[in-house]
Amino acid sequence: MEIERRDLLLSAAALTVGMAAPTLAASPRKLGYAIIGLGYYGLGVIIPQFRNCAHSRLAAVVSGDPAKAKRVAAEHGLPARSVYSYADFDRIRDNPDVDIVYVCLPNAMHAEYTIRAAKAGKHVLCEKPMAVSVAECEAMIAACKTANRKLMIGYRCHFEPYNLEAMRLARTGAAGKIRYVRSEHGFVQRSPDAWRLKRALAGGGSLMDMGVYSLQAARYMTGEEPVAVTARESTDRRDPRFTEVEDMIDWTLEFPSGALGGCQSMYSANQNRILLMGDKGRIELEPATRYNGNRMWVGEDGREKAITPPRASARNQFVGQLDHMARCAATGHEPIVSGEEGLRDMRIVEAIYRSAREGRTIRLDGRA
Amino acid sequence: MEIERRDLLLSAAALTVGMAAPTLAASPRKLGYAIIGLGYYGLGVIIPQFRNCAHSRLAAVVSGDPAKAKRVAAEHGLPARSVYSYADFDRIRDNPDVDIVYVCLPNAMHAEYTIRAAKAGKHVLCEKPMAVSVAECEAMIAACKTANRKLMIGYRCHFEPYNLEAMRLARTGAAGKIRYVRSEHGFVQRSPDAWRLKRALAGGGSLMDMGVYSLQAARYMTGEEPVAVTARESTDRRDPRFTEVEDMIDWTLEFPSGALGGCQSMYSANQNRILLMGDKGRIELEPATRYNGNRMWVGEDGREKAITPPRASARNQFVGQLDHMARCAATGHEPIVSGEEGLRDMRIVEAIYRSAREGRTIRLDGRA
Known part of the structure; x- marks a missing residue:
């Protein structure tokens, strides 16, 4: 009965994803997360979220900077044994x-630390992009399956x-028959020293970073898998920021x-925008995928009607995301954004790069 | 002196295009326009504008519908000799x-009536698109040059x-270095019987109609000529509207x-939108190219600041457009949007179709 109740709760949570109120919590304890990577995202964005989680708590930190790791651990009341370096991470x-490891490292380190x-x-x-190649994604999926x-x-x-x-709204036909989804994501990357501009760490340029949001948006707004892709890239290689990776694609x-x-x-x-155009109207988000402050409109011919989703102010x-993973780990359910989902994107990312390189359309469905 | 004064006035008009107030008029008389094609655009949109023109007046009508032509002529006080059919148009x-003929016919008739x-x-x-092929555009330019x-x-x-x-604003760096111009133009074409859906009349689908606005916008917002194009088309050929021409490109x-x-x-x-993204901000128009009601924003990160252009309410x-052509005809100046400009677009339009057909990038600069 307890398992069935959890299943029901999880199903409800999957439908109204992340909408289940903390009072519905059925877990006997919060699951423990180890955060690998105490950079801006891991330390500045993710760790502060645990105080609002119903099913998740910070249990360990992994960092290449022992002093920073020790300080963060102390601030969050973690015991000394829950502080790891990359060298002793396997302990x-x-x-x-620790139930779950959250990989907040540069892209090229995702595969290694996921597998370890x-x-x-x-x-x-594991943060997006899942890794820097299809081969790495497949190895990550295999390692988790084996374990x-x-x-x-x-x-x-x-x-x-x-x-x-x-x-x-897209699924329920608010815009009619879906004809076109547009998504643009970018920011001005100012520092030539950013790891995101180093191929060895990032695996690519804007496509591997903000581009994944655009790609995801096209897929989740249409609810379909693409059968072909055609791409163009434009990068000023004389710009010291772009000697290794692409600027624009x-x-x-x-x-x-x-x-x-x-x-x-x-x-x-x-830029940060998603626009769905259908034969009866449109759904527009701008900013679309920011950490907060996103906005949405639905209308026949523009931004006639601003939409505030139910419980938007109460949800984060x-x-x-943290609690969904904790519930999946506890119940054995598959996460709604699994490794297979990351692999699907990476297959398309590789095809985008190939299309831009070869100046031709690349099929994704195996057809000639 | 009179010619010099006209030149100065025309130069000023070319700089602040169409902004010269009627009081600056130096023309001894209004030039006469013959409107060919009394469809929605010629009859419903263009003819009512003459009452506000400083240099232009309606002087004749050409139509395949004698009763309609006679009625319109009577309403505008035109003599019987200024009503033409397509057959007797050469008279x-x-x-x-009549100084100027304004061709408001379906696309495939532009070349014939321009040349005649x-x-x-x-x-x-001549209305846009200039014609349905590069060869037609070249013949039109040659015919006008000869005459x-x-x-x-x-x-x-x-x-x-x-x-x-x-x-x-784009030229003066309001958005910084221009990196990307986006333009989307579309409408729901409801009637399968519309001439715009017949290849013999339209020469193509949405690209030949709304697509020309998107193409123009990319060129006049960047102020550059494209060197390559890569295109994809999507058309439901089972839809009775799209048996002959493309829906989406x-x-x-x-x-x-x-x-x-x-x-x-x-x-x-x-859809009707233009967005310029630069490294310091953006310029956005939505709707961008409607007959009226267009809106614009300039901002670093969205629609922070709505812009109303100087004299926007006074200008049309x-x-x-009508008065610029009248002034050019009177003074011998080249129109700012000449036949060469239409030809440039048509070369790109042909490359867009070719790219979509062949699934590869087409160079426009002669490079391999």
Whole structure:
């Protein structure tokens, strides 16, 4: 009965993703997270979220900076044994406080630490992009499967109230037949020294960073898998920021319904937008995928009607994501954004790069 | 002196296009226009503008519907000799009241009537798209050159206050270095019987209609000529509206500066938007190119600041266009949107179709 009740609760949570109020909590204890990577995202964005979680708590930190790790641990009341370096990370297998490892490292380190975490018997929440190649994604999925651990990708928009409401409206025909989804994501990357501009760490440029939001948006707004992609890149290689990775990339996805996805990412202008156009109207988000302050409109011909999703003010995409993974780890359910979802994106990312390189349309459905 | 004064006035008008107030008029008389095609645009949109023109007046009508032509002529006080059918149109050479022929016919008739008008010794204002092929555009330019007559294309956005102000802001660096121009234009084409859906009349689908606005916007917002284009098309050929022409087409233009132009047109959703993204901010128009009601914003990160161009309420793109052509015809100046400008677009349009057909990038600069 208890398992059935959990299943029901989880199903409800999956439908109204991340919407389950803390009072519905059925877990006997909060699951423990180890955060790997105490950079801006891990330390500045994720760790502060645990205070609002119903099913998740901070249990350990992993960092290359012992002083920083010690300070963060002290601030959050973690015992000394729950502070790890990259070298001794594998000892985490012996730490019963840690159920889930959340990989907040540069892209090129995702595969290694996901696989090491799985081998240590931990579930893994890995930031997007899942890794820097399809081969790495496949190895990560295999490692988690072998270890019988869950693997989830940090696609936070699947827990963000505006994006969830936009998906719901798209599915229920609020815009009519979906013809075109547009998504643009970019920001001005100012420092030439940022790890995101180093190929060895980032695996690519804006596509591997903001581009994943555009790609995800085209997929979750249409609810379809693309069958072909055509891409163009534009990068000023004399700009010291862009000696290793691309600045700007533009791609068109073709979906089985005939809908097109027009996507873009860049490191030389600020932009954050999703627009769905259907034969009866549109759904627009701008900003669309920020940490907060997102906005949405639904209308026949523009921004006639601003939409505030139910419980938008009460919900938080980061908390929703952390607790969803904790519930999946506890109940054995598959995360709604699994490793397979990350792999799907990475297959398309590789095709986007290939299309831009070769100047031709690349099929994604195996057709010639 | 009179000629010099006219030149100065025309130069000022060219700078603040269409902005010259009627009181500056130096023309001894209004030039006479013959309107060919009394459909929605010619009859419903253009003819009512003459009452506000400083340099232009309605002088003749040409129609395949004698009763309609007679009624319109009577309403506007035109003599019987200034009413023409397509068959007797060439007699217009003997009508001294007519200086300029404005071709408001379906696309596939533009070339024939432009050439016949030039041969009749008249200047020509031809609606966009200029024609249905590069070869036709070249023949039109040649015919007007031989006849020593001016040829202008009805690119009304070059006389629309919001678009003019957007161009000015783009050139003066209001958004910083221009990285990306996005333009989407579409509407739901409901009737399968519309001439715009017949290949023999329209020469193509949404690209030949709304797509020209997107293409123009990418060119006049960047101020550059594209060097390559990559396009994809999506059309439901089972839809009775789209048995002959395309519904939706998406293309990426590459400009010499490295800026990209992401353009789109469609007949299955409403959209009308131009967005310029630069490294310091953006310029956005939505709706961008409507007959009226256009709006514009300039901002670092969205729609922070709504812009109303100087004299926007006093100016009208249709009047500006008609009077500009009249002044060019009177003074011998080249129109700011000449036949060469229409030809440039048609070369790109042919490359867009070719790229979509062949699934590869097409160079526009002659490079391999």
